[in-house]
Amino acid sequence: MNQTKYIFVTGGVTSSLGKGIIAASLAKLLQARGYRTTIQKFDPYINVDPGTLNPYEHGECYVTDDGAETDLDLGHYERFLNVPTSQANNVTTGRVYLSVIEKERRGEFLGKTVQVVPHITNEIKERMQLLGNSGDFDIVITEIGGTVGDIESLPYIESVRQLLWELGEENAIVIHLTLIPYLAAAGELKTKPTQHSVKTLMESGIQADILVCRTEHELSDELRQKLALFCNVKREAVIQSIDASTIYDVPNLMLEEGLDKVALKKLNLPEKTTPDLKQWNEFLYKLKNPKHTVNIGLVGKYVELQDSYKSILEAFIHAGAANETKVNIVSVHSEYIDKSNVAEKIGDFDGILVAPGFGERGIEGKIEAVRYVRENNIPFFGICLGMQMAVIEYARNVLGFEDANSTEMNSQTSHAVIDLMEEQKTITDKGGTMRLGSWKCDLQVGSLAHQIYGKDQIEERHRHRFEFNGQFKEQLEKAGLKASGINPDTGLVEIIEVDNHPFFIGVQYHPEYKSTVANPHPIFVGFVKAAVEHKAVSA
Numbered sequence: 240m241n242q243t244k245y246i247f248v249t250g251g252v253t254s255s256l257g258k259g260i261i262a263a264s265l266a267k268l269l270q271a272r273g274y275r276t277t278i279q280k281f282d283p284y285i286n287v288d289p290g291t292l293n294p295y296e297h298g299e300c301y302v303t304d305d306g307a308e309t310d311l312d313l314g315h316y317e318r319f320l321n322v323p324t325s326q327a328n329n330v331t332t333g334r335v336y337l338s339v340i341e342k343e344r345r346g347e348f349l350g351k352t353v354q355v356v357p358h359i360t361n362e363i364k365e366r367m368q369l370l371g372n373s374g375d376f377d378i379v380i381t382e383i384g385g386t387v388g389d390i391e392s393l394p395y396i397e398s399v400r401q402l403l404w405e406l407g408e409e410n411a412i413v414i415h416l417t418l419i420p421y422l423a424a425a426g427e428l429k430t431k432p433t434q435h436s437v438k439t440l441m442e443s444g445i446q447a448d449i450l451v452c453r454t455e456h457e458l459s460d461e462l463r464q465k466l467a468l469f470c471n472v473k474r475e476a477v478i479q480s481i482d483a484s485t486i487y488d489v490p491n492l493m494l495e496e497g498l499d500k501v502a503l504k505k506l507n508l509p510e511k512t513t514p515d516l517k518q519w520n521e522f523l524y525k526l527k528n529p530k531h532t533v534n535i536g537l538v539g540k541y542v543e544l545q546d547s548y549k550s551i552l553e554a555f556i557h558a559g560a561a562n563e564t565k566v567n568i569v570s571v572h573s574e575y576i577d578k579s580n581v582a583e584k585i586g587d588f589d590g591i592l593v594a595p596g597f598g599e600r601g602i603e604g605k606i607e608a609v610r611y612v613r614e615n616n617i618p619f620f621g622i623c624l625g626m627q628m629a630v631i632e633y634a635r636n637v638l639g640f641e642d643a644n645s646t647e648m649n650s651q652t653s654h655a656v657i658d659l660m661e662e663q664k665t666i667t668d669k670g671g672t673m674r675l676g677s678w679k680c681d682l683q684v685g686s687l688a689h690q691i692y693g694k695d696q697i698e699e700r701h702r703h704r705f706e707f708n709g710q711f712k713e714q715l716e717k718a719g720l721k722a723s724g725i726n727p728d729t730g731l732v733e734i735i736e737v738d739n740h741p742f743f744i745g746v747q748y749h750p751e752y753k754s755t756v757a758n759p760h761p762i763f764v765g766f767v768k769a770a771v772e773h774k775a776v777s778a
Contacts, residue, residue: 243371244506245411246380247399249447251387251436252418256453257489259312261416261480262382263319264490268499270320271514274377277370278316279328280309281363282384283391287333299549302702302752303328306676312382314550314752318557319490321757327369332391335362355394363398364405378506387415388439400444409507415440415447416480419454419462428456430466437470448505449476451498457481476501487523487556487756490516522560522756529565533770536585538571538608538625539594540601548594551622554754558763564771576604581611589777590618590742590770593625595702595749602648606632618742618769620762623703626745627657630707630735633720647705656715658708673704678726678748680733686723687744688734691765697724699733699748707732707747742769 246265250258262278269276282289288308289300301314309329316324339362343353351358371379383399385392403411417433437447450472452458458466463477470477478496483489493499494514503510535555541547552568559566569588576584585591591612593605605625609632612619621629627645634643634656642649645657677698682689689695712722712732724734724746737743744762754760 242410243368243376244378244409244508245367245371245402245406246378246502246506247402247411247413248380248382248416249387249396249399249413249440249445250383250385250416251439252420252432254386256416256418257480257486258382258384258416259315260486260489261414261451261493262312262380263315264493265414265498265502266316266378266380267319267490267516267519268494268514269378269502270322271516271519272499272503273511274508275375276320276378276380277322277324277328277376278320278380278382279324279330279367279370280312280316280382280384281367281395282310282329282331283389283395284331284384285333285336286331287337288329288331299547300702301550302675302700302749304677304698304700308675308702310384311549314553315486317752318553318755321755327366330363330366332394335359335366335394338362356397359394360398360401363395364402367398367402378508387436387443393443396440396443396445403445409505412448412502412505413440413445414449414451414502416451416453419452419458421455428454428458428462430462430469433466434469441471447472449478449498449501451478451480453480453482455482473501476505485523485526485556487519487526490519491523518757522557525560525563526556529559529563531562531564531771531774532567533564533589533767533774534567534569534587535767535770536571536588536591536608537568537594538573538576538585538591538605540573540596541594550749550751550754551592551594554751554760554763555767557754557756557759558767561759561764562767562771564767566767566770571608573601573604573608576607578607581607584608585611585617586615588617589774590620590766592766593619593621593628593745595623595625597624598647602628606635610636613737613740613743616741616773618766618773619740619744620742620766621745622751623747623749626735626747627705627707629743629745630656630715630720633715633718633737634711637718637720638714645705654711656708656711657705659705674701674706676700678733679728680724680748681727682734683721683723683725686721686734687736687742687765688723691744691761693761696727699746699750700752701748703747707735741773742766 248262266276301309305325307326313324383395417436419428458479466477467474478498555566605628609629634640640654643654644652646655722732733747735745750760750762
């Protein structure tokens, strides 16, 4: 293929319909037909990236190998396609405006009045074609965040309109995802919201090529015909997206609906082979036919919103399937754990994961949870802040450093076992200033980490500011807390573990970011296996 083809995915009627899942599912089918496919997300908020957003605002912040703090939808893209994304795959309005304003300050516009059209739209179009121009992809799918009609989305919609005109027919198409609500009182599905949404899109100069209709009930032929007629699309281009038991069913559902075939036809591309979904369907079979069940307590402070720990929850799905085990995740709010109730709160779980996070709220509960599982031989897995809490707990309760803490929580502690790196101490900006992206880690031969990974060196993604304080390494190791993973360039401790325990590991990085359907993360796989064994022994 000489020219990259573009597919734009817009949404209407309401947010949270699953544009990311539809985009990822279509990309999976096109990839399975032999096309080099990638997905990018354009978000209409003015933050430069989601890095400074509270997880309650926008779900988790996902991190790529190159250190970009991005939207959680990029996690779906990687989990489905098993291909890493980068900074180029996620763009926000804030980043677009920042770039244009910096160009204006440098005098690049030669004194012209800088306007939304053409300057902002040109910047957007340039970024929309960045991956396509790399020569690495046959098809680029671009998800436009927000809902058609939102004032924030207008520059993106206008940029898409211009690109459709510039690229020409058969080189770019638009998929519009809408809701077909079911009115219980009338006992029927209603198409009017979709008609209005398509009309709003047309008012911006864009005709949808394919309609994907989210619905709780099957769409009748009559209803599909009506949608095709009133929304000005071909009958085969009305695609039903019915509620599924798992997001991993969606590629198969879209295959049945022929979404990939319709898209290829519109782009004048050959169908090539039938999509090869053998490995995908083997994963689905194991997911739906588990031989074991375990209950894992997820101890965190953002537990009210599921999307706060999206990648962790998905990593457990992958690891559960690999172990032919149903993993029930039970959220436990760390703010409400203390010495008097810890046994009641977490004593019955088959394993405990202490989650990442920032700030001092709820950390004493996390420390108490770590103490309980360490002393009671319950499998433990700590990620980022969870690993740091394990170090603090060990320093307090084994070494006897009663005031041991992180300087993030207590800058006056005399035992700062977790501290800022020197280069972080002068930073005042919060955005993009942490240790981010992929870093190497050397594993100690014979350690649990080495056994889990089966190799001497790994690379994992980071997102944190505070580190294990190397001044206390010798004392902690003598007391039995082993530093089993070390960054070869900085000497920073990346992994800690405790011997004579069925499974006790804490990692400074975020392994959940690299877990995919095709490659479940080995620590999650090992942790679920340990939970299965713990349950069997406890039974």
